[in-house]
Amino acid sequence: MNRLFSDYTYMWWKDGFNKGDKQMLFQTGSYGCSLMSSDGVINRLGAIFEPPGADALMQADDSRVLALPECSSEFCIFSDGRYQPAEGLDYIDQDALAVSRILESGLNVQRMDVMYYRFRDSVLKGRLELAAFPRHLAISLWLYVPDEQAVEQTGQSVSVRFSLKLDGCSILSRSGRTAVISAHGQQYFFITSASLSVEKGRVIFEAPVLLKPGTFNGFSILYAPSAQSAQALEAQREVQISAADQYTGRELDVAYDERGYFTVDVSGLTPPGQEQFNQEEARRRYEQVKLSLRNNWAKELLLPVCFIKEKENFPISGLCPFIRDEEGEPNGIAVQLSKNWHKLNSNQEAGYFYAPLNHPKRFWEGPWLHAYALFPLAALSEKRYLYNCTFAQWGGAFAASHAQLCLAGWGGNYQQWESSAIGSFGESFCYDPETAHGRAFIDDIRPLLVYKLNSPEKPRYNWTGCNGGGNFLIYEKEGARVPLKRVRSCFKKQGPNLCEVVYTAVTADESIQLELCAFLPRTDDCSRAMHSFKYTFLKDTSFTRLALYQLGADGYNDNQYRTMSIGNDCGPISFELNGQTFEGEFELPLSERDEYALTGSRMQRIPVPGRGLFVGFFKAEPQKTNFCKEGPVANRFINLLDYRAVINGVLCEKPAVNLRVTHDYGVPCIAAELTVGEEAGSVIKAGSAISGTVEYINFPVQKEYYYGPSKVLRAVPENEFNTFRLAHRVSLAGKYRCRTLLGTLTRSYPITVEVSREQSANIIIEGGFSYVPIVFTGLTSYRGYALEQLTPQGWKRIDQSVYGNDFWQCAYDAERDRYEIIFNVEHCGEPASEYQYRLVKLD
CATH class of the missing domain: 2.70.98 (Beta-galactosidase; Chain A, domain 5)
Structure with a gap:
């Protein structure tokens, strides 16, 4: 088991973007939260008990989040001798209607921000960021000051107060950075370096923020829905991580982010520029980082780690990161792929894409890669993994990727945008699920x-x-x-x-x-x-x-x-x-x-x-x-x-x-x-x-x-x-048909086969134009399998590898505690051609 069935995250607009009450809902397998984007107020927060599985939640209504305890947040700054609450929100762009941005979205984390909070008679702009991980929520408060002249007016630091109204709240206990709050029949666990107090039904967090001209700075508050999650958040800070480039031996920078995860800087491992892919060696190459994780806690951890590339150019349009075990076997640990290549132009002639270098909407502009993985660590144990990232080929054919693409640095409504690609040669298909950007x-x-x-x-x-x-x-x-x-x-x-x-x-x-x-x-x-x-x-x-x-x-x-x-x-x-x-x-x-x-x-x-x-x-x-x-x-x-x-x-x-x-x-x-x-x-x-x-x-x-x-x-x-002739040819060959001799066909397109009790399958495929994907499900392990094809000389193992174990994919089904292995096999394009394959369990 590499994660629990409840280790997921979702985020969605209740009534659609900029519709209805403009409410964004977050739900994980352990807690939920909602935010009113119209005024930037968190209005629900609490633990979720007996959560549904990830697939069931996709079909569910909003009732679990809407039934959570109500709350009300307030963002204040200390100015003119008193705390001034934010008076409202200004649009990020004057030609659009957005006060929020979706920054990261996927299985492992959902991150959005709301800005700009407006404070009376102040040059400061406020920003609230929510980052929902499966087992904790990071709430971050940020302030922006435009330049040194403004700092002379505001001072080098400003005290920020953030409060959550939770009726009947009281402090149950404190230990170090952790406070336990009782409210609404629940216990709320908050971990922060800010001061914490309770006054008149409000939990108050207060901290000085050092102002940095031309950018944002702030502090974070972590919410955990249970004592176990809170203890794990504190314990994971002590995990020992080392990372090194497999090819050069260079040690990579590792840091702990106060929002509750580690970062590994994988910048500089791949040359910039598209021209490199004219060379076959560059198309075949992929990054490989040796990763060592040591858990010194007496309980198991699910450790969030983000592999980052920032502030450099690299072939970003179709890169695909993934995790393998130390022997190079893909192991099914899911890597969330969030990225951004958009960057505003400092030349005024750029028009719509112009922004001064210190403009606040540049915050989170590209280029960057944030690849999140959750690593299971047993108590008092050490594990080693390989982090890989391919940019062009995987096993001789071009790799597929589907990423959430952040639009900071582009503009418009800044909502969910997804970009899929084959190789890093530009996009293949893009998706705007809300049609929030107005086209399709x-x-x-x-x-x-x-x-x-x-x-x-x-x-x-x-x-x-x-x-x-x-x-x-x-x-x-x-x-x-x-x-x-x-x-x-x-x-x-x-x-x-x-x-x-x-x-x-x-x-x-x-x-x-x-x-x-x-x-x-x-x-x-x-x-x-x-x-x-x-x-x-x-x-x-x-x-x-x-x-x-x-x-x-x-x-x-x-x-x-x-x-x-x-x-x-x-x-x-x-x-x-x-x-x-x-x-x-x-x-x-x-x-x-x-x-x-x-x-x-x-x-x-x-x-x-x-x-x-x-x-x-x-x-x-x-x-x-x-x-x-x-x-x-x-x-x-x-x-x-x-x-x-x-x-x-x-x-x-x-x-x-x-x-x-x-x-x-x-x-x-x-x-x-x-x-x-x-x-x-x-x-x-x-x-x-x-x-x-x-x-x-x-x-x-x-x-x-x-x-x-x-x-x-x-x-x-x-x-x-x-002409229509090519379309007709492919229409016939593309409707390939699969019949099973061993195993169960559960989906025809793409071919998906549940293996037998013996962990094997035997199938015959008729037709297929070029590479045909095959998914085998129900596997008890991620390793120890091989795909074979029946040839006139007998069964022959399929091996498309270039450097070893680098032509298949593994996924983990947490609800079933089973693995899936995916292959692609090349077919000739003739509708009547037949191919027989079997998946075998190796000794």
Whole structure:
């Protein structure tokens, strides 16, 4: 066991970002908290007993947090001989509506801040930061002063008072930095270097803050929900940690952060610049740090450690950190991947991205990497691990990663943004689950291993042109979009073989419950993602517009494609719209309005007969519509892998298609939608459920624009590129089929197999284009397994390693206390090809 089932963290907006009461909720397996972003007040805090598992919480309502004891926080500074409470909040940017920023988000920590607190007649700006770890909460108070002249006015230090109103509170005991408070029938454990007192139902924390011109400074308070958690927080400070670069032997700096975790500085281990990836040795290289942890406490610990890169340039767009044991076996310890490459410009000509060097919104700007791991340490023990970080390849193919990307240094609304990538050559798919930044759920999308602007003169292994975006559910009533609330993200796997991130939400009218998943596999041909969706109808739901999935989005579709196709397993279909017939590869049916092509406000619900369904856009023409848009430089395509719907009691085996005209940035284009067929009518009854999986692939426009190593893609005839033929070929091979001879198939896409009681599996896969991910679950250990393939010469062990043990991934299922191992195997692209594999337990 490497963590308890309750060692998780979640953070979400109760009613959606900037909607309803603007309340952010935090919930872990041991406590919860809520914060009102409108005034920056913590209004609930307390322990959670009998917590749900992480998966169950994704589907739960808000009741556990909303039932916690109420409190009220106050942020004061000592000025003019008395304490002045903050009078309100100023916007971070005057052209946006944000007073909060999501800084880090993932399985191991959720961190946000609120700023700027405004104090009467003062140049000081206040900042509150909450960092929720599974077993403790860090509350930090910060002050900003702009320059030396302001310090002359305020003095070198200012006393800060932070208080929590907890009705009936009293001090039960004190020991060193720890105080135990009784309130609301609970015990609150606070650990801090600040002074602590109780007065008139308030717990008061007070400390002097040394002002540093041009930046923030402050102090922290740790809250623990139990005596055991509080004792562990104090004991972990005494853990002995050493870290050294495996290649040079250089000792790395290790420090303890007062917010309750250690940091290991892994800066300087990798050269800067994209040009290095032109060399195969650089593509294969990964960082390796030898880590030694010694627990001198007589009880076990779960030690938070953050591996940091800061204040330097490094290939950040697709790096993937992970942990292995000292023998190099991936061991399933989850590493949260939070990062930021955004940095404001000190040149006033930068316009929107300009900020003076000492501006407070630069706090937390990039570039930085924060990779968090929780290490289990038995009592009075020492453990050794390897920290690894790959930037390009893992086992000869390009590694996948899915990270939370902080937007400090960029601007806007500063909310949850996620960036997935294959290799560190730019993003592959981006996600804005709240659509808080105004465009789409699926945002920036970029092809892999093609020349920028499709010009062979441009550098290789670098950022490519964008052909975003896309959406999951679009639900409108009487022409008005119904937004989502309770949007939660769960980072189940963050690479390097397979990324898996789950999203749950409910529509604002609580009619439809959503469960979505984004998968990104390791590969070497095209950027591709599998997107699954499940919609459960909680009420009878009437709609005027309903899209289950969008290729292209209403607010993100500034792309130009000359042709497109809708097809099935036999190839492109023929269909009719308003008396016009479309067949084969046809020109886009554009118009001057945002509407359904040729039908206005009425959805077309185009039926696709036969087996299979794909939609592709071709003849991409690059253009520049905004400061970061240089694309599209890829043809885009979705392939329906599976689908099941029971609508109003009737089984439906395939969705219909809509064609929606968009004018994002003034560019006329089509967004293709999957929707329900005509037989569903305009009301879907409670109890109905719709689920499916699509694969989204970005194809090179021409064969010569692809410079990657994929033998499978290079074997495709040149005349199939930039036509429906490549899409049709991949649609057939991409719907691979798996049958099990030993073990149980629990998911078809990606292939997921529960091993037998003997810890083995034997499967046959038909089809597959390029690398196919395989997940084996139910393993009792992270080590001692091998994947073998049946060949004409008999069973042969698959070994894609470069330096040893470096081609598979391990994940840990804390709720089952079982491990998962993930491989990627290369298939030839022929739909009828067969491959037999077995997972064996080694002696």
